[in-house]
Amino acid sequence: MTTRHQVTRTTAAALAALLALTAAGCSSKAKDSGKSEGKPDAGGVKTGQGVTDKTIKLGVLTDMTGVYASLGKSVTQAQQLYVKQTNADGGICGRKIELMVRDHGYDPQKAVSGYTELSPQVLGFAQFIGSPFVAAVKQRVDGQDKGLVIPQAWSASLLGSPYIRVIGNTYDVETINAVDFLLKDKGLKKGDKIGHVYFEGDYGENALAGAKYAAEKAGLTVVEQKIKPTDNDMTAQVAALKKAGVKGVVISAGPRQAASFVGVAAAVKLQAPVIGNNSAFSPQLLATQAGPALTKNYYVASPTQPIGTDSADAKKLVAAYKAAYPSAALDNGVVAGWTAASVFGEALKKACTSKDLTREGVGKALLTINAYDSGFGTTHDFTDPKAPSSRETVILRPDKNATGGMKVVREAKMSQAAESFTVGG
Incomplete structure (x- = not known):
């Protein structure tokens, strides 16, 4: 895979070193926790890490306290709501679902340490915010832990x-559609x-790959502005792009950076839009x-309605959601969290039918899901691990009068450029 899809070298090295230390400290615990892997229960269902008879x-x-705090809160509460409703209906495979939640605050050390702590105790992860952090544990997930x-x-x-x-289209495909x-x-x-204003590291550089591909196909020129997650004032970036004479702008950053830029x-x-x-x-x-400027000239590429x-x-x-969290804001994090939890739930149900609730069994079950619709305009196909579950993107626009603050301006669509693009190539 090309370097444009990797985290920056400094961040990657730091995360790798941290992962090695935390993994070493918990290796014996992880080994012990897997001793019952594959043993059937009284009903003949094989179980393993994170699964008991109850x-x-x-x-x-x-991320409840960092750069994606609002997203993290919504995603987590939506997943807690899914679990509450599922358990009220009897659970899955005769068992109640339990979420073990850790807030990493978008901090590399907390993220990797949290993974190392929880991995021996859970069947898998229904949520993990942060591309660099997931990338940092990918080798361990694939080679040792093998939990979804x-x-x-x-x-x-x-x-x-x-x-x-990955649920939905990857950043490169999403940016091509944008x-x-x-x-x-x-x-x-x-x-x-x-x-193109983008975060340094995995997220922004993957989006940049999509922007460059789409630009090449359409005969456009990309003017780059790389920023850090801690950069909140976009005055310099606006000045540079205005001087360059851009006719449109893509932002692959966080909400704070987008608000600053548009304002x-x-x-x-x-x-420029x-x-x-x-x-x-x-x-x-x-x-x-920034509210008035956002409603006038800002759009969002989304994997769902x-x-x-x-x-x-x-x-x-x-x-x-309103009944469960009356004081909480509604946003697309609710959709993302609910969709991820329900996809995991569907994999658990299929694994139960196959009488295999081990990590391997749940992974195989997900591979059989080829047309999952969470109810928000996108059909997901999980049969190919090398591909995102969808290449379609919905274009949204901020609207203070809409529930959740967003309305659809273009329904789910896969552009010709996105269809021809080799993801990860």
């Missing part, structure tokens, strides 16, 4: 593993320049000074 434990490595991990991360570097399974929207719907044409762009009259990847927006931003979409499944989830 419970199935799943890990959650989230569903990341809240969409980097192409995570593909190829039978155990780490550029297609700028071309088809916002008037960009051959010869134009597009700006500053409006102030200096940079009229701006579109962000799926993790570059939070509806809480609509209540800030928004939480406020007009469907029976969406309305049911909104009602249940």
Whole structure:
């Protein structure tokens, strides 16, 4: 795999060193926890790590206090709601689901340490936020632990593993579809320049690969602006892209960076439309000074329809979420968390039918799911670990009057460029 899909060398080296230390400290515990792997219960169902005759434990490595705090809270609460409803209906395979939640605050040390702590205790992970952190444990997941991990991360570097399974399109494919929207719907044409503001590391560099591919296909020129997750003021980036004369901008960063960029762009009259990847927006931003600019000139590429979409499944989830968390904001993190939990749940149900609730059994069960619809406009195919579960992208627009703060401006679509793109190539 090319270096553009990897975390930066410094970050990768630090995470690898940390993983080696934490893995060494817990190796005996991990070995002991797997002694019952494959032993059948009274009903003939094979069980292993994280599974008893009464419970199935799943890990959650989230961000409640860092750069993706709003996303992490919504994803986690949605998964807790899924577990609550599933357990109320009798659980899965006669067992109650239990989530073991750890907040890593988007800190590398906490993320890797959290994985090392929980892995020996759980069947798998229903959530793991942070492409660099998931990439850091990928070798251990594939070679030693072999428990299903569903990341809240969409980097192409995570593909190829039978155990780490990306839901929706990867950042490169999503960005290709985002550029297609700028071309088809916002008037960009051959010869134009597009700006790309992106986080250093796995997320941003994977998105950049997609932007460059789409630009090459369409005859555009990409003007790059690399930033760090700690960079919150986008004044310099706006100035540079305005000077370059860009006609559109892609943002592969967090909600704070997107709000700053769009707000500053409006102030200096940079009229170019701006579109962000799926993790570059939070509806809480609509209540800030950047709110009016976001509703006027900002778009979001999403793997699914928004939480406020007009469907029976969406309305049911909104009602249940409001009842469970009356003071919590509704956003697309609710959709992402619910979808990931329900996908894991479907794999557990199929594994139960096959009488194999071991890590291997659950992994094999997921490989049989080829047309899963979580109720939000996208059909997912998990039969090929080398591919994302979908190449379709929904284009959303902030709307303070919509439930969840987003409305659909273009339904799920796979562009011609996204169809021809070799993911991870």
